Amino acid sequence: MRYINNMRKMKKYLLWFANENIEFRRPEIDSLLALMNIKMKFLQEPQNSEPFWIVQFESEDDVKKLAERSVSLKMCLELWAYAETTTKLHDILKSYQKSFYESHIATEQSFKIKVETFCKHFTQKEKVEKIEQFNYLPVEGTVKLKDPDVCLQYIEYYGTIPTKVPDEPYYVFFGKWITDGLRQLIQTLSLKSRKFIGNTSMDPELSLLMANQAQIKNGDMVLDPFVGSGSLLIAAAQFGGYVIGTDINYLMLHGKTKPSRIKQKVREINESIKANMEQYKIGHRYLDVLVNDFSCSFWRDDVKFDAIITDPPYGIREATERVGTEKENYIVSEEHLSTHIPSKVEYGISRIYGDLISFSLKHLKLGGRLVCWFPIFRETYTEDGLPSHPCLKLVANSEQVLSKLTSRRLLTFEKIEEPTPGSKINIQNILDFREKYFETREETRSEKRIREAELRNQNRIKYLNKK
Ligand SMILES: C[S@@+](CC[C@H](N)C(=O)[O-])C[C@H]1O[C@@H](n2cnc3c(N)ncnc32)[C@H](O)[C@@H]1O
Structure with missing residues (x-):
């Protein structure tokens, strides 16, 4: 009444x-x-x-x-x-x-x-x-x-x-x-005037939408495990989150990758995620960024986050790699340990999302949200092809169309229960986006030129051999 x-x-x-x-x-x-x-x-x-x-x-x-x-x-x-x-x-x-x-x-x-x-x-x-x-x-x-x-x-x-x-x-x-x-904040956070950006920096409108999907509030602890240039941390910090990120790419986290702006030849000395935070006067919300391969988690079991927001690699504009080797029983000798740079192997998309779901089940607070992008082929997409677990409720799923064939979906999961030991994560139907993308993609003009030049070369060699 x-x-x-x-x-x-x-x-x-x-x-x-x-x-x-x-x-x-x-x-x-x-x-x-x-x-x-x-x-x-x-x-x-x-x-x-x-x-x-x-x-x-x-x-x-x-x-x-x-x-x-x-x-x-x-x-x-x-x-x-x-x-x-x-x-x-x-x-x-x-x-x-x-x-x-x-x-x-x-x-x-x-x-x-x-x-x-x-x-x-x-x-x-x-x-x-x-x-x-x-x-x-x-x-x-x-x-x-x-x-x-x-x-x-x-x-x-x-x-x-x-x-x-x-x-x-x-x-x-x-x-x-x-x-x-x-909407004014979208202009304020524009990538055009941001101190440090990378090739895959997320635009401010989508970053802010993600932070809202994650329901970030004052004092929340927020993680982006594939942090790149940290765009999502900026959005989360705007709404009061204390932010932390990890990424496998040392050069990116140290602001030493090739500049992404066409006219810029070299990076400025202090380009970094922290410098961006200071540019927007939210430096006090920045905890740190750490170099880490997400497939080998280094967090203590009892660390809990209020929200995880992330854009994992799809293997198109950046590599999908994890530390590993194809060699069996590979051991690095004691003398080489200090200078050893680990080799990397392919980090398949279903494994990435399996790890993300498993990490969220363990490290999200109850009621906390995981907000992540997921690439799909539009024609064959069904909800069955998404990663899932009974303790993570899919509360929103919105499409951003990328091309005639592909799009990415912003998935919002809410942790509704603590998982029971041994409960299974469903990643069986995840399509290998990267493989299908390169299979179906139309050849660019420069790739066509290279392929035709190679063919001409091979034919010339065949011709010379016959002679
Ligand atoms: C799509 S980008 C993220 C872009 C980011 N949202 C931004 O605004 O710049 C994906 C990131 O995942 C990182 N990455 C790839 N494999 C990884 C791994 N095994 N562990 C952690 N990070 C990884 C890449 O280096 C890249 O920076």
Whole structure:
């Protein structure tokens, strides 16, 4: 009964989302609502193709808390009215009592009306004409175009297909602007201005989405076991995580790999993950990065993490290797031990994900999350081909398309139980992505040139031998 009463008290809001990474929108908001214990109710079932949701929250504080963390969310309005035509919208707004407006805008507050049109361009003059249609609003404060106390917003939505824009909008909305989402942070963390990046640095939007999927909160211990240039640590630290990473590549962790920027010939002296953290003023959240082959874990059994976020190697842009040898009974002699550089063998994709699941079962706190990318072939993909274990519940699975044939999926697992000894990890159906990728990939022009030159060479040798 109390819940029903609370629902009645709930206000109506319009959440407006960025029109990208659409599949990640719902999982991100669900993760944040659960993390912050916020109740949200849909007033209209959301459609993937539409960048807005019409919802209810118990308080404006809840909306603001959600928006402060959401990367998918562009902005949020307290929704006063919405309709399928402009005439209907104006009728609804005209039908409200004066007391409605007085309770939403105080007489002494300055205001402005802003017009936004989605998927159709209008000139400033046309926008002013649209604003003038709201002259009947019984709002008493003064109009102030720069920094008003209240910003009222009118939105016309013409769909998302630029080649199929209708004459009249599909929907129109009117309300009071409440807050923007966290999209500004994507610019702040841009790879273009980041001190240290590598070839496989994750873009800031996806990194932040991953940190939200992992439900990082202040004081969490977060690990990336395939840390590379540390992009995921930056996102986790932004949300209060204490971050630590490991990687097999010594040169990467010491900022000594070949520079990734086209115009840069040599790396600067202090390029490192730590320097990035300091650039973003989150150096105090950085614990360390350590050189380690993930297949040989060095952690004490009782070390526990709140979250593990990672992008393991797929063997396309970076090698999938682990320390090992094909030789039998191989022993390094005492005299060579100090200078010995271990040999490496292929670290197959199913073994990588088997190790990741097994590590998470052991080192994640109960309720903690593992968030990782998983490469797939789109045509043959089924959920059966994902790694799994009964104690790790798959709570989200969103696709980022990479090409016509391939994509990667962001998997979010939550540890729901401690595993019993001997319980089995399911990695049987994992496809060898790397092998299939190189089998099906179209030859590039330079590879074709090399292959044809080699063929010509072989034919010439054959010809000379015959002579
Ligand atoms: C896709 S990259 C990670 C990129 C990273 N998210 C970033 O933003 O730079 C995968 C990383 O896994 C590392 N790696 C490959 N094999 C490994 C192993 N056996 N143990 C630990 N790290 C490994 C690679 O050196 C590479 O840096």
